[in-house]
Amino acid sequence: MIHPKIMTFSLLTLLTIVLVGCGIPQEKYDADMANLQKVIDETRSANEGLQASIDKLKGERKSLEAELEALQAEIEKLAQERDANAAAIAKAQKRIKLFKDMLLKFKELTESGKIKIKIVNNRMLVEMDSAILFPSGSAKLSQEGKDALAEVAQVLATIEDRNFQVAGHTDNKPISSSKFDSNWELSAARAVSVVEHMIENGMNADNLSAAGYADTQPVSSNETAKGRAENRRIEIVLLPNLDELPDLSALEKMVD
Numbered sequence: 001m002i003h004p005k006i007m008t009f010s011l012l013t014l015l016t017i018v019l020v021g022c023g024i025p026q027e028k029y030d031a032d033m034a035n036l037q038k039v040i041d042e043t044r045s046a047n048e049g050l051q052a053s054i055d056k057l058k059g060e061r062k063s064l065e066a067e068l069e070a071l072q073a074e075i076e077k078l079a080q081e082r083d084a085n086a087a088a089i090a091k092a093q094k095r096i097k098l099f100k101d102m103l104l105k106f107k108e109l110t111e112s113g114k115i116k117i118k119i120v121n122n123r124m125l126v127e128m129d130s131a132i133l134f135p136s137g138s139a140k141l142s143q144e145g146k147d148a149l150a151e152v153a154q155v156l157a158t159i160e161d162r163n164f165q166v167a168g169h170t171d172n173k174p175i176s177s178s179k180f181d182s183n184w185e186l187s188a189a190r191a192v193s194v195v196e197h198m199i200e201n202g203m204n205a206d207n208l209s210a211a212g213y214a215d216t217q218p219v220s221s222n223e224t225a226k227g228r229a230e231n232r233r234i235e236i237v238l239l240p241n242l243d244e245l246p247d248l249s250a251l252e253k254m255v256d
Helices: 004-023 026-105 107-111 143-156 183-200 225-231 249-255
Strands: 116-120 123-129 164-169 208-212 233-238
Touching: 026 107, 026 116, 107 143, 123 143, 143 183, 164 183, 183 208, 183 233
Parallel strands: 164 208
Antiparallel strands: 116 123, 123 233, 164 233
16 A cells, blocks of 8 residues: 555656656656656555555454453353352352251250251251150150151241151161061151151151161261160251252263
């Protein structure tokens, strides 16, 4: 691209030569032509320099546009992370509030010693001593056990959109009973009895499940009478909702 001023000067010079061409000496004509050629060469050189500058600026522009796109992508990513963190914090706060509310509702029962509230593996559970609920070696609830469970069920029934698992646990002493062949059967039968009584006292059957663990998850040593008594228990576990579980979608291709 030729600069306008240079172009104008060149045309004027050329026009002057044409107008006076036949009336000037050869030497002056040659000198003027040489000057004109010099102007042309300088103009061409300047044009090449300008073109190089334009190409450089275009390259810099592309580089800046790429950086801008990268920055925009990073901003969008950070915004998504911010929203995800905000949602996670909101869920955690909601869950903590639920736990606090449960503690307040169960305050009277915990103070009376009928139940214990524990956090195990980041899950809240209500623990009840089997001695309160069942006669030795039996899965039939005692009247004291029924009364205590009725109070627990009334509280749990107020908690919406939550599932509960009733888990039966025993000590490691083998059971000698015509009705149960093992502690597995006893722990499972006790869990079922608790579930059935909780349903009778207002809980939704769809939100309950029963499991027997026998002596596989002790909380104390089975070497002492006190430890074995602590191991004989019923746990009502507040199960996490699906949105509280880790996202395993990235592993889907590995299990297809």
